[in-house]
Amino acid sequence: MSRIVMKFGGTSMAGMERIRSVAERVKREVEGGHQVAVVVSAMAGETDRLVQMCREAAPLYDPREYDVVVASGEQVTSGLLAITLQGMGLKARSYMGWQLPIRASGHVAALIEEIDVEVLERVFDENGIAVIPGFQGVTGEGALATLGRGGSDTSAVGLAVAMKASRCDIYTDVDGVYTTDPRIVPRARKLDTITFEEMLELASVGAKVLQTRSVGLAMRFGMPLQVLSSFEDRPGTMIVSEDQLGGITMERNVITGIAHDPNEARVTLAGLPDRPGAVAAVFAPLAAAGINVDMIVQSVLRAGEASDLTFTVPRASLAHSVAELKGVRAAVGFTDLLTSTDVVKISAVGVGMRSNAGIAARMFETLAERGINILAITTSEIKVSVLIHEDYTELAVRVLHTAFGLDQSAGADA
Amino acid sequence: MSRIVMKFGGTSMAGMERIRSVAERVKREVEGGHQVAVVVSAMAGETDRLVQMCREAAPLYDPREYDVVVASGEQVTSGLLAITLQGMGLKARSYMGWQLPIRASGHVAALIEEIDVEVLERVFDENGIAVIPGFQGVTGEGALATLGRGGSDTSAVGLAVAMKASRCDIYTDVDGVYTTDPRIVPRARKLDTITFEEMLELASVGAKVLQTRSVGLAMRFGMPLQVLSSFEDRPGTMIVSEDQLGGITMERNVITGIAHDPNEARVTLAGLPDRPGAVAAVFAPLAAAGINVDMIVQSVLRAGEASDLTFTVPRASLAHSVAELKGVRAAVGFTDLLTSTDVVKISAVGVGMRSNAGIAARMFETLAERGINILAITTSEIKVSVLIHEDYTELAVRVLHTAFGLDQSAGADA
Numbered sequence: 070m071s072r073i074v075m076k077f078g079g080t081s082m083a084g085m086e087r088i089r090s091v092a093e094r095v096k097r098e099v100e101g102g103h104q105v106a107v108v109v110s111a112m113a114g115e116t117d118r119l120v121q122m123c124r125e126a127a128p129l130y131d132p133r134e135y136d137v138v139v140a141s142g143e144q145v146t147s148g149l150l151a152i153t154l155q156g157m158g159l160k161a162r163s164y165m166g167w168q169l170p171i172r173a174s175g176h177v178a179a180l181i182e183e184i185d186v187e188v189l190e191r192v193f194d195e196n197g198i199a200v201i202p203g204f205q206g207v208t209g210e211g212a213l214a215t216l217g218r219g220g221s222d223t224s225a226v227g228l229a230v231a232m233k234a235s236r237c238d239i240y241t242d243v244d245g246v247y248t249t250d251p252r253i254v255p256r257a258r259k260l261d262t263i264t265f266e267e268m269l270e271l272a273s274v275g276a277k278v279l280q281t282r283s284v285g286l287a288m289r290f291g292m293p294l295q296v297l298s299s300f301e302d303r304p305g306t307m308i309v310s311e312d313q314l315g316g317i318t319m320e321r322n323v324i325t326g327i328a329h330d331p332n333e334a335r336v337t338l339a340g341l342p343d344r345p346g347a348v349a350a351v352f353a354p355l356a357a358a359g360i361n362v363d364m365i366v367q368s369v370l371r372a373g374e375a376s377d378l379t380f381t382v383p384r385a386s387l388a389h390s391v392a393e394l395k396g397v398r399a400a401v402g403f404t405d406l407l408t409s410t411d412v413v414k415i416s417a418v419g420v421g422m423r424s425n426a427g428i429a430a431r432m433f434e435t436l437a438e439r440g441i442n443i444l445a446i447t448t449s450e451i452k453v454s455v456l457i458h459e460d461y462t463e464l465a466v467r468v469l470h471t472a473f474g475l476d477q478s479a480g481a482d483a
Numbered sequence: 484m485s486r487i488v489m490k491f492g493g494t495s496m497a498g499m500e501r502i503r504s505v506a507e508r509v510k511r512e513v514e515g516g517h518q519v520a521v522v523v524s525a526m527a528g529e530t531d532r533l534v535q536m537c538r539e540a541a542p543l544y545d546p547r548e549y550d551v552v553v554a555s556g557e558q559v560t561s562g563l564l565a566i567t568l569q570g571m572g573l574k575a576r577s578y579m580g581w582q583l584p585i586r587a588s589g590h591v592a593a594l595i596e597e598i599d600v601e602v603l604e605r606v607f608d609e610n611g612i613a614v615i616p617g618f619q620g621v622t623g624e625g626a627l628a629t630l631g632r633g634g635s636d637t638s639a640v641g642l643a644v645a646m647k648a649s650r651c652d653i654y655t656d657v658d659g660v661y662t663t664d665p666r667i668v669p670r671a672r673k674l675d676t677i678t679f680e681e682m683l684e685l686a687s688v689g690a691k692v693l694q695t696r697s698v699g700l701a702m703r704f705g706m707p708l709q710v711l712s713s714f715e716d717r718p719g720t721m722i723v724s725e726d727q728l729g730g731i732t733m734e735r736n737v738i739t740g741i742a743h744d745p746n747e748a749r750v751t752l753a754g755l756p757d758r759p760g761a762v763a764a765v766f767a768p769l770a771a772a773g774i775n776v777d778m779i780v781q782s783v784l785r786a787g788e789a790s791d792l793t794f795t796v797p798r799a800s801l802a803h804s805v806a807e808l809k810g811v812r813a814a815v816g817f818t819d820l821l822t823s824t825d826v827v828k829i830s831a832v833g834v835g836m837r838s839n840a841g842i843a844a845r846m847f848e849t850l851a852e853r854g855i856n857i858l859a860i861t862t863s864e865i866k867v868s869v870l871i872h873e874d875y876t877e878l879a880v881r882v883l884h885t886a887f888g889l890d891q892s893a894g895a896d897a
Contacts, residue, residue: 085539119559125499126563127570134569137562141555145533148551149540155548156541163551167581168625211582284498 071235072104072193076203076225080112080242081299082146085153091299092153094240095198099159104193106232106290108203108225109150111142115386116204130175136205136215138309140166143221145201153199156217161198164188166205167213173206178217181206181224184231201228219280226283230290235293238305239279244298246271246278248475248476249327253466258477260325262307262314267325270418270452284308311420323421323428324473326440330414331459334387335444336393339406340375341367350401351378354393360386364414364445364456375404379445381456384410412444413462416454417469429453435472441465485649486518486607490639493527494656495713496560499567504714506567508654509612518607520646522617522639525556530618530632546590550619554580557616565614575612580619581627585638587620592631595620595638598645608749614646615642625811633694640697641685643759644704650702651708653693658712659720660692662889663719667880672891674739676728681739684832684866698722720878725834732788737835737842738887741880744828744872747777748801749858752808754789754818755781758764759861764793764815768807774800778828778859778870789818793859795870798824806813826858827876830868843867849886856878 075098077091091109098105110116119139123130148165154161166173169188192199203221206214216223222239229237241264245259246268263271265288272281276297287294293313297305314321341347348367355362365380382390387408394406422428429446432453436443441464445456457465470476489512491505505523512519524597525533533553537544561577568575580587583602587593606613617635620628628635643651656671660682665671677685679702686695692710701708707727711719726734755761762781769776779794796804801822808820836842843860846867850857855878857868871879884890 085536088540122499122559122564126502126566129570130566131569134562134565136576137565137579141558143556144558145536145552148548149536151548152537152540152544155545156543157601163548165551165627174546213579282854 070102070104072106072232073098074106074225074229074232074234074237074367076108076221076237076239077110077299078239078241079110079115081148081240082109082111083113085149087299088146088149088153092150092157092159094299095150095154096157099198100105100241101344106199106201106228108201108221108228108236109143109146110203110221111146114147117143132341133212136176136213140202140205140213140215143204147200147202154198154200158161160196161200163191163200163202164192165202167207167211170200171201171206171227173208173214173216175208176197176212178220179206179208179214181216181227182216186225186232189232197307197392211213217280217282220282222280222283223286226286226290226294227291229292230286232263234292237292237397239283239296239298240296240299241278242298243278243296244301244303245296246308246326248325249466249470250329253329253359253463254327254470254476257470260306260474261304262321263325264311264314264420265308266311266345266451266475267418267420268308270416270449271326271328279308285340311477317481322419322423322474323425324417324419324475325421326418326473327469328416328418329462329466330416331462332384333412333414333456334384334390334408334410335379335381335382335412336387336390336394337377337379337407337454338401338403338405339377339407341378342375342402343373347401348378350397351394351403354397355390358389358393360390361395364447364454366445378403381412381445413417413459413465414456415462415465415469417453417473418452420451422451422453431472432469435468436465439468484516484518486520486876487512488520488639488643488646488648488649488651490522490635490653491524491713492635492653492655493524493529493877495654496523496525496564497527499563500561501713502563502567502646505654506564506571506573508713509564510571511571513612518611520603520615520642520648521640522566522615522635522642523557523560524617524635525560529556529559536718540578547626549626550590550856552614553796554619554627554629557618559726561614568580568612568614570572573612574610575614576606577614578606579616580826581621581625583615585615585620585641587622587628587630589622590628592634593620593622593628595630598641601670602644603646620751628737631696633696636694636697637700640704640706640708643706644700647720648706651706653708653710654696654713655692655710656712656714656768657692657710658715658717659710659771662739663880663884666745667877668741668890669744670890671884671890674720675718676723676735678725678728678834679722680725680865681832681834682722684863685740685742692703693722732776736833736888737839738831738833738889739835740832741883741887741889743834743876743880744830745876746798747795747826747828747870748804748822748824749793749797749826749870750801750804750808751791751793751821752815752817753791753821754816755855756789756790756816757787761815762792764807764811769796769804772803772807772843774804774807777866778861780859792817795826795828795859825873826870827873827879828870829876829879829883830866831887832866833887836865836867845886849882850879853878853882 203224294308617638
């Protein structure tokens with residue numbers, strides 16, 4: 070008998086008809102011999118509605134009271150699912166975050182500190198199903214806490230780790246993780262498996278299926294995740310460690326997916342003097358302001374002459390970045406500050422890259438063949454990213470998807 | 484510095500604009516030097532919505548999970564009011580039923596067993612405002628509990644008693660308790676004061692402003708209640724004990740109000756044999772079935788001959804009553820069983836009745852003058868009720884309201 074956590078997102082819980090269909094899925098797993106804890110989100114739109122009311126109540130709302138208000142959405146769906154399961158003849162009960170308890174570090178975007186599974190062990194001993202509201206916990210002072218938007222994924226993973234589950238299934242409105250955005254590449258393929266590292270790279274560059282934090286947590290504890298559709302009956306994508314991939318690695322594509330991220334902004338400082346410490350003087354105030362600088366290119370023309378420094382920051386931080394940079398202009402001595410937001414970051418991700426040289430080269434060639442100019446480059450062990458003009462987004466994603474052998478063969482089953 | 488509880492109903496909490504207006508009222512009391520605990524209902528319609536979802540989840544829903552779902556409505560409004568009060572610069576915090584705790588006896592229609600005011604004492608010591616969701620508590624096992632529909636009134640009174648408040652103000656969508664239904668008698672007057680006993684008699688016969696249970700609880704502990712409008716700025720109706728009325732009694736009307744209750748049904752058993760135990764044999768099965776028999780009339784024509792027995796039962800229990808009576812028909816030996824629902828109970832209520840003879844007589848005369856036939860009569864120390872045909876409801880209420888001097892003088896200020 071194995072234990073699993075099943076997590077259902079907001080669209081899966083939106084209305085009684087869908088909750089009944091969720092209950093059917095839970096029933097099937099229980100009848101299949103699993104010990105099941107179910108983690109639920111609030112009904113789609115409910116958390117937004119509650120957050121909006123808090124904002125209307127006071128723009129600078131108290132985090133403690135915000136948590137009281139927004140934690141209610143998951144309380145409702147967990148009670149309703151427990152009732153629905155009972156109506157199907159199953160032994161189910163809801164357990165709020167404060168009842169288990171799920172200890173959390175603070176308010177609004179709290180971290181999970183500890184989950185007490187004593188109650189759950191008793192539930193499983195008696196062949197019961199535990200329904201647990203996602204997104205919520207309780208602070209050391211006994212106040213309601215929430216884990217930040219998308220926090221139910223993290224609740225599910227945390228719970229799976231605490232109860233030593235063999236798997237954490239995340240049911241959502243997509244049926245898995247794709248090689249790229251299917252809206253751009255209709256021949257994108259659903260992946261059977263992906264590693265935590267790849268998933269983190271893909272998530273952080275745009276393929277948002279899971280809260281990044283939950284993937285990090287699963288990676289840390291080696292908890293296998295499965296992303297699958299709550300509306301269809303077929304396997305989803307397993308997210309596992311490279312070890313857990315085992316023999317599969319051999320047959321996997323070197324590149325797992327192509328992602329695009331339109332949330333970058335480009336900053337160019339022209340006429341930066343070539344003297345020691347100039348670049349550090351640019352980035353220090355940005356780091357101090359918590360702004361994450363990503364891709365960096367410096368064009369040094371000739372020793373002793375001024376150069377141009379180009380880098381990217383999150384688009385949402387551009388105004389803040391410009392303000393910081395203007396503050397150090399005199400000290401640093403650059404002549405011009407140019408910004409643009411008409412750029413996109415395209416990334417090829419894959420753990421196979423480690424043992425395969427030439428991925429970056431093939432990427433640059435492929436783009437060059439189509440006349441796509443590369444504005445900046447950054448690489449990690451399992452990722453190559455390029456910054457290009459946003460007009461080429463779809464073209465770049467499509468040609469790279471084909472070049473790295475990711476296209477689904479025509480007529481193949483997804 | 485005196486302590487008060489302010490309780491706001493669902494219409495007072497329906498939407499952020501109204502919650503802001505509630506916060507303004509709370510602010511005024513705090514600035515007036517009061518220590519304030521605020522008890523709130525869910526937004527109007529929210530509890531109905533949540534109950535409906537529970538029913539859809541499973542017609543025979545688990546009381547424990549029902550409580551988890553429906554308790555959320557008050558959780559939301561208490562958090563929102565706390566945020567709103569903080570936004571006005573006041574020190575406010577919400578405390579859920581499980582946080583204080585408010586110990587409750589069970590589920591769905593639980594009784595309050597005990598309220599721990601330790602946390603509240605600390606809040607008041609620090610000049611804070613406590614916002615407490617009505618309707619909810621926590622069981623001895625640590626499960627969420629609710630107190631039954633309208634239970635927020637009872638939460639407010641219970642809290643007022645526990646924290647030794649000087650008064651419990653119930654803000655609602657009417658501005659007080661009236662001498663009768665103003666829709667029937669436009670010249671009905673708002674009462675400045677009413678006793679607990681009178682309020683209970685008026686509430687149970689139709690003038691539903693407060694949950695009856697909350698009035699009973701207030702009476703038991705002598706906690707003065709005030710019913711007032713959350714939309715207008717004027718005093719409401721004080722509900723107090725006769726002792727607390729003090730000197731006012733002298734100047735009060737003998738009759739406080741005229742109520743009408745359309746929820747009665749009449750049952751007549753014709754041809755009931757005149758032998759010992761016959762009447763007892765009729766009422767025993769009804770009592771055993773928990774059916775409350777109210778008005779009873781027996782017409783004994785001549786000793787030894789059969790008579791007719793007429794009585795009333797709640798209209799909702801009529802079918803059940805008929806079934807029980809048919810079961811004892813052979814044993815009791817009545818010839819016919821007749822029922823009708825076209826009746827109404829009209830009551831005149833007032834503590835002044837105790838020292839004033841002739842109230843019943845004046846009531847019968849007044850109705851007789853208008854040709855209204857009395858079908859049954861029942862009296863208590865502070866109430867005279869008659870059963871009449873429902874067609875005469877409005878006429879009877881109006882003429883009695885005038886006869887007992889309750890009409891507002893034309894042009895007088897309400």
